Amino acid sequence: MSSPVLRYAAFTDGGRGGNPAGVVLDATGLTEAAMLATAAAVGYSETAFLVPGAAPGQHTVRYFSPLAEVAFCGHATVAAAVALAERDGPGRLLLATAAGPVEVTTASGPDGTTATLTSVPAxxxxxxxxxxxxxxxxxxxxxxxxxxxxxxxxxxxxxxxxxxxxxxxxxxxxxxxxxxxxxxxxxxxxxxxxxxxxxxxxxxxxxxxxxxxxxxxxxxxxxxxxxxxxxxxxxxxxxxxxxxxxxxxxxxxxxxxxxxxxxxxxxxxxxxTGAATRLPALAPVTRHAAAGR
The missing domain is CATH 3.10.310.10 (Diaminopimelate Epimerase; Chain A, domain 1)
Structure with a gap:
Protein backbone atom coordinates (compact mmCIF):
# COMPACT_ATOMS: atom_id res chain seq x y z
CA MET A 1 0.00 0.00 0.00
CA SER A 2 1.06 3.60 -0.35
CA SER A 3 0.09 6.97 1.08
CA PRO A 4 0.86 10.22 -0.74
CA VAL A 5 3.21 12.78 0.71
CA LEU A 6 1.37 16.09 0.67
CA ARG A 7 3.20 19.40 0.74
CA TYR A 8 1.91 22.49 2.50
CA ALA A 9 3.45 25.88 3.23
CA ALA A 10 2.43 26.73 6.81
CA PHE A 11 2.18 30.16 8.47
CA THR A 12 1.91 31.91 5.13
CA ASP A 13 1.57 35.68 5.13
CA GLY A 14 -1.24 36.82 2.86
CA GLY A 15 -0.95 33.58 0.89
CA ARG A 16 2.78 34.01 0.33
CA GLY A 17 5.88 32.52 1.89
CA GLY A 18 5.50 30.23 4.87
CA ASN A 19 7.48 27.16 5.87
CA PRO A 20 6.97 24.03 3.77
CA ALA A 21 6.21 20.74 5.50
CA GLY A 22 5.54 17.25 4.30
CA VAL A 23 2.35 15.55 5.48
CA VAL A 24 1.44 11.86 5.36
CA LEU A 25 -2.19 11.63 6.46
CA ASP A 26 -2.15 7.87 6.98
CA ALA A 27 1.22 6.47 8.01
CA THR A 28 -0.23 3.22 9.34
CA GLY A 29 2.41 0.52 8.97
CA LEU A 30 5.29 2.86 8.19
CA THR A 31 8.39 1.97 10.19
CA GLU A 32 10.51 4.58 11.95
CA ALA A 33 13.28 4.03 9.44
CA ALA A 34 10.84 4.51 6.56
CA MET A 35 9.55 7.75 8.07
CA LEU A 36 13.07 9.08 8.51
CA ALA A 37 13.98 8.12 4.96
CA THR A 38 10.83 9.80 3.66
CA ALA A 39 11.57 13.00 5.58
CA ALA A 40 15.11 13.00 4.20
CA ALA A 41 13.78 12.54 0.65
CA VAL A 42 11.25 15.34 1.10
CA GLY A 43 14.04 17.58 2.38
CA TYR A 44 11.90 19.98 4.38
CA SER A 45 12.71 20.87 7.97
CA GLU A 46 9.92 18.51 9.08
CA THR A 47 7.44 15.99 7.76
CA ALA A 48 4.43 14.93 9.86
CA PHE A 49 3.26 11.31 9.86
CA LEU A 50 -0.29 10.70 11.13
CA VAL A 51 -1.94 7.48 12.23
CA PRO A 52 -5.73 7.82 12.62
CA GLY A 53 -7.13 7.01 16.07
CA ALA A 54 -10.28 5.20 17.13
CA ALA A 55 -12.43 8.34 17.29
CA PRO A 56 -13.00 11.01 14.63
CA GLY A 57 -10.46 13.82 14.87
CA GLN A 58 -7.97 11.78 16.90
CA HIS A 59 -4.54 11.04 15.45
CA THR A 60 -1.11 9.99 16.61
CA VAL A 61 1.55 12.19 15.00
CA ARG A 62 5.29 11.76 14.66
CA TYR A 63 7.58 14.43 13.24
CA PHE A 64 10.84 13.83 11.41
CA SER A 65 13.46 16.23 10.13
CA PRO A 66 15.85 15.00 7.43
CA LEU A 67 18.22 13.86 10.20
CA ALA A 68 16.15 12.87 13.25
CA GLU A 69 12.78 12.64 14.93
CA VAL A 70 11.60 15.67 16.93
CA ALA A 71 9.01 15.58 19.70
CA PHE A 72 6.84 18.35 18.29
CA CYS A 73 6.73 20.66 15.28
CA GLY A 74 4.34 23.59 15.07
CA HIS A 75 4.42 24.34 11.35
CA ALA A 76 4.01 20.68 10.38
CA THR A 77 1.08 20.49 12.83
CA VAL A 78 -0.59 23.45 11.14
CA ALA A 79 0.10 21.90 7.72
CA ALA A 80 -1.36 18.55 8.77
CA ALA A 81 -4.41 20.13 10.39
CA VAL A 82 -5.21 22.20 7.29
CA ALA A 83 -4.77 19.10 5.13
CA LEU A 84 -7.26 17.22 7.32
CA ALA A 85 -9.68 20.16 7.26
CA GLU A 86 -9.58 20.28 3.47
CA ARG A 87 -10.29 16.56 3.32
CA ASP A 88 -12.80 16.18 6.18
CA GLY A 89 -14.03 19.71 6.90
CA PRO A 90 -12.95 22.12 9.64
CA GLY A 91 -13.34 21.31 13.31
CA ARG A 92 -11.47 20.09 16.37
CA LEU A 93 -8.54 17.66 16.36
CA LEU A 94 -6.74 15.96 19.21
CA LEU A 95 -3.20 14.95 18.35
CA ALA A 96 -1.12 12.56 20.41
CA THR A 97 2.53 13.67 20.07
CA ALA A 98 5.74 12.68 21.81
CA ALA A 99 5.56 16.02 23.65
CA GLY A 100 2.03 15.32 24.92
CA PRO A 101 -1.54 15.87 23.70
CA VAL A 102 -2.03 18.86 21.41
CA GLU A 103 -5.47 20.24 20.57
CA VAL A 104 -5.94 21.92 17.20
CA THR A 105 -8.96 23.72 15.78
CA THR A 106 -9.37 24.55 12.11
CA ALA A 107 -11.60 27.13 10.48
CA SER A 108 -12.38 28.34 6.98
CA GLY A 109 -12.31 32.04 6.19
CA PRO A 110 -11.91 34.51 3.33
CA ASP A 111 -8.15 33.93 3.29
CA GLY A 112 -8.40 30.13 3.29
CA THR A 113 -8.14 27.57 6.07
CA THR A 114 -6.36 28.38 9.32
CA ALA A 115 -5.31 26.16 12.20
CA THR A 116 -4.88 27.05 15.86
CA LEU A 117 -2.80 24.72 17.99
CA THR A 118 -2.79 24.79 21.78
CA SER A 119 0.63 23.85 23.07
CA VAL A 120 1.60 21.72 26.01
CA PRO A 121 2.42 23.92 29.06
CA ALA A 122 5.19 26.37 28.21
CA THR A 273 -2.51 30.32 14.73
CA GLY A 274 -1.50 30.27 11.10
CA ALA A 275 -2.72 29.69 7.57
CA ALA A 276 -1.43 27.01 5.22
CA THR A 277 -1.40 26.65 1.44
CA ARG A 278 -1.16 23.40 -0.46
CA LEU A 279 1.83 22.92 -2.75
CA PRO A 280 2.24 20.41 -5.62
CA ALA A 281 2.19 16.79 -4.45
CA LEU A 282 5.18 14.49 -4.13
CA ALA A 283 5.42 10.79 -5.01
CA PRO A 284 3.63 8.20 -2.85
CA VAL A 285 5.33 6.66 0.16
CA THR A 286 5.55 2.86 0.17
CA ARG A 287 4.74 1.38 3.57
CA HIS A 288 7.20 -1.08 5.15
CA ALA A 289 9.83 0.34 2.84
CA ALA A 290 12.60 -0.09 5.39
CA ALA A 291 13.28 -2.11 8.48
CA GLY A 292 12.43 -0.54 11.82
CA ARG A 293 14.99 0.47 14.43
Missing part, protein backbone atom coordinates in the same frame (compact mmCIF):
# COMPACT_ATOMS: atom_id res chain seq x y z
CA UNK A 123 8.15 26.86 30.54
CA UNK A 124 11.37 28.85 30.56
CA UNK A 125 14.57 29.01 32.58
CA UNK A 126 17.60 31.31 32.42
CA UNK A 127 20.41 30.25 30.12
CA UNK A 128 23.78 29.74 31.77
CA UNK A 129 26.73 32.01 31.08
CA UNK A 130 28.55 29.11 29.40
CA UNK A 131 25.59 28.37 27.13
CA UNK A 132 25.32 32.02 26.13
CA UNK A 133 29.04 32.44 25.49
CA UNK A 134 29.22 29.32 23.34
CA UNK A 135 26.17 30.38 21.31
CA UNK A 136 27.47 33.89 20.70
CA UNK A 137 30.79 32.45 19.57
CA UNK A 138 29.02 30.19 17.04
CA UNK A 139 26.86 33.09 15.82
CA UNK A 140 29.79 35.48 15.64
CA UNK A 141 27.91 37.94 17.84
CA UNK A 142 28.94 39.95 20.91
CA UNK A 143 27.22 40.47 24.24
CA UNK A 144 26.73 44.10 23.18
CA UNK A 145 24.46 42.92 20.36
CA UNK A 146 21.89 41.59 22.85
CA UNK A 147 18.88 43.50 24.14
CA UNK A 148 19.21 43.71 27.94
CA UNK A 149 15.41 43.81 28.32
CA UNK A 150 15.27 40.17 27.21
CA UNK A 151 17.71 37.94 29.12
CA UNK A 152 18.81 34.76 27.42
CA UNK A 153 16.67 31.77 28.33
CA UNK A 154 15.86 28.22 27.38
CA UNK A 155 12.14 28.12 26.60
CA UNK A 156 9.98 25.10 25.87
CA UNK A 157 6.49 24.25 24.68
CA UNK A 158 7.29 20.67 23.72
CA UNK A 159 10.89 21.24 22.57
CA UNK A 160 13.69 23.33 24.10
CA UNK A 161 14.74 26.50 22.27
CA UNK A 162 17.43 28.98 23.27
CA UNK A 163 15.84 32.45 23.13
CA UNK A 164 18.05 35.47 22.38
CA UNK A 165 16.83 39.04 21.90
CA UNK A 166 18.97 41.46 19.90
CA UNK A 167 19.01 45.26 19.90
CA UNK A 168 18.57 45.96 16.18
CA UNK A 169 16.91 44.55 13.11
CA UNK A 170 20.20 45.01 11.25
CA UNK A 171 21.94 42.62 13.64
CA UNK A 172 19.22 40.04 13.13
CA UNK A 173 19.36 40.47 9.35
CA UNK A 174 23.11 39.84 9.29
CA UNK A 175 23.06 36.16 10.27
CA UNK A 176 26.01 34.07 9.06
CA UNK A 177 26.77 31.47 11.69
CA UNK A 178 29.21 28.59 12.13
CA UNK A 179 26.94 25.66 11.22
CA UNK A 180 29.08 22.80 12.64
CA UNK A 181 29.79 24.66 15.88
CA UNK A 182 26.15 25.57 16.50
CA UNK A 183 25.00 22.10 15.45
CA UNK A 184 27.33 20.46 17.96
CA UNK A 185 26.35 22.85 20.76
CA UNK A 186 22.62 22.45 20.18
CA UNK A 187 22.90 18.66 20.01
CA UNK A 188 24.75 18.64 23.32
CA UNK A 189 22.20 20.96 24.95
CA UNK A 190 19.12 19.32 23.41
CA UNK A 191 17.91 22.53 21.75
CA UNK A 192 15.70 22.25 18.68
CA UNK A 193 16.24 25.80 17.40
CA UNK A 194 17.86 29.01 18.54
CA UNK A 195 15.09 31.61 18.49
CA UNK A 196 16.69 34.94 17.62
CA UNK A 197 14.40 37.96 17.75
CA UNK A 198 14.07 41.71 17.84
CA UNK A 199 11.12 43.65 19.27
CA UNK A 200 9.58 45.69 16.46
CA UNK A 201 7.02 47.01 18.94
CA UNK A 202 5.58 45.65 22.22
CA UNK A 203 3.34 43.18 20.37
CA UNK A 204 5.31 42.44 17.17
CA UNK A 205 8.59 40.55 16.94
CA UNK A 206 10.79 39.68 13.98
CA UNK A 207 12.52 36.32 14.42
CA UNK A 208 14.97 33.90 12.84
CA UNK A 209 15.43 30.27 13.86
CA UNK A 210 18.59 28.36 12.96
CA UNK A 211 17.87 24.61 12.98
CA UNK A 212 21.20 22.79 12.42
CA UNK A 213 20.24 19.72 14.51
CA UNK A 214 17.70 18.93 11.79
CA UNK A 215 20.22 19.52 9.02
CA UNK A 216 18.52 22.80 8.10
CA UNK A 217 20.32 26.16 8.14
CA UNK A 218 17.18 28.09 9.07
CA UNK A 219 13.44 27.57 9.55
CA UNK A 220 11.11 30.00 7.77
CA UNK A 221 8.40 29.62 10.45
CA UNK A 222 8.66 27.74 13.74
CA UNK A 223 5.37 27.23 15.56
CA UNK A 224 6.90 25.33 18.48
CA UNK A 225 9.42 28.12 19.03
CA UNK A 226 6.67 30.75 18.79
CA UNK A 227 4.69 28.95 21.52
CA UNK A 228 7.80 28.68 23.70
CA UNK A 229 8.55 32.35 23.04
CA UNK A 230 5.06 33.34 24.18
CA UNK A 231 5.63 31.45 27.42
CA UNK A 232 9.02 33.14 27.83
CA UNK A 233 7.49 36.61 27.45
CA UNK A 234 4.78 35.70 29.96
CA UNK A 235 7.36 34.49 32.49
CA UNK A 236 9.43 37.61 31.92
CA UNK A 237 6.43 39.92 32.39
CA UNK A 238 6.87 41.36 28.90
CA UNK A 239 3.87 39.86 27.14
CA UNK A 240 1.41 42.42 25.71
CA UNK A 241 -1.50 43.25 28.02
CA UNK A 242 -3.86 41.63 25.52
CA UNK A 243 -1.92 38.36 25.71
CA UNK A 244 -1.64 38.43 21.91
CA UNK A 245 1.46 39.00 19.80
CA UNK A 246 2.69 38.48 16.25
CA UNK A 247 5.91 36.78 15.23
CA UNK A 248 7.20 37.65 11.75
CA UNK A 249 9.71 35.14 10.44
CA UNK A 250 11.27 34.06 7.15
CA UNK A 251 11.49 37.49 5.50
CA UNK A 252 15.29 37.35 5.39
CA UNK A 253 15.01 33.99 3.60
CA UNK A 254 12.58 35.35 1.02
CA UNK A 255 9.72 33.38 2.57
CA UNK A 256 7.72 35.78 4.80
CA UNK A 257 5.73 34.03 7.50
CA UNK A 258 3.21 35.24 10.09
CA UNK A 259 2.54 33.45 13.38
CA UNK A 260 -0.20 34.70 15.70
CA UNK A 261 0.50 33.86 19.34
CA UNK A 262 -2.01 34.03 22.20
CA UNK A 263 -1.41 33.25 25.87
CA UNK A 264 -4.21 31.10 27.28
CA UNK A 265 -5.71 32.91 30.30
CA UNK A 266 -5.21 31.05 33.57
CA UNK A 267 -2.99 28.46 31.92
CA UNK A 268 0.63 27.87 30.98
CA UNK A 269 -0.46 26.80 27.50
CA UNK A 270 -0.04 28.96 24.41
CA UNK A 271 -2.11 29.10 21.23
CA UNK A 272 -0.46 29.60 17.85
Missing amino acids: TSRPATAAQLDATLAALGWAHADLDPRFPAAVASAGNDHLVLGVRTRARLRDLHYDFPALQQLMAAEGWTTVHLFVADDPATFSARDPFPPGGVVEDAATGAAAAAFGGYLRDLGRAPATGRLTVLQGADMGSPSRLLVELVPGSARVRV
